[in-house]
Amino acid sequence: MTIDKLELSETRALLERLASLEARVADLEAHPAQGIEDRVAMVVFSGDLDKAIAALIIATGAASMGLETSMFFTFWGISAVKRQKMFAGKSLLEQGFTAMLPGGLGETGLSQMNFFGAGAQIIRGLMKKHAISSPEELFGLARELGVRMVVCDMSRELLGIADAELIDGLETGGVATFLGDAARAKVTLFI
């Protein structure tokens, strides 16, 4: 009979452990811990062509390697995802910004040796000569590969950039959108 008693108390202990484990699982499910995943999260802050090329090559490479990749375009970086310049309905200051800033990736300059745009043209020419995909091709590829592209709404508004000036199909977000991706990313970059 002692054996029976032992078994009973053991069963009871096991049931208690099971119950506490179930409670822990339920708690973890309710508050999922953020694990590091196969992700790359990038902030594209710069509106320079050379930096955009670097960001796009990393993005297309990462996406090809099977990493979930996101690009968060903020401040000058929004220039890289513009498709046109529009002046209608803007304040004088906003019109000034629009006039001074590039109207898209095609109008961006180099961070060094730009020489009023000549440098950018030389780099583009060299890329063509060396059969390197153009910045526009890389951008198209990144989208094709499913790279998440988010435009910072706060800096878009600050710089007076209208939605209609942006490339179609981009997401809009804020700091939490970036951090939501970055907190789970193995690689985070600020370009």
Next chain:
Amino acid sequence: MSTTYDQALDVKGAKCPMPLVKSRKAIGELPVGQVLKVVATDRGSLADFKGWANTARNIELIAQETVSEAGQDLYVHYLRRTA
């Protein structure tokens, strides 16, 4: 060295990141377990494909070799889709 393969991909002349991008696309079209042979002229592809295989969970780099053809170095990679 002759490694058997199921599909071949020619990325001669393609520069970084295109060998990777094109190989990724090609291997995605292969059934699991099959082997893709990639022929590149991009010297960086040797290190790139190693990095890719170390990172991705669905490919295995079986072999890499450098062969000379018409005075040009060709970098040949054999990848198996594992998932």
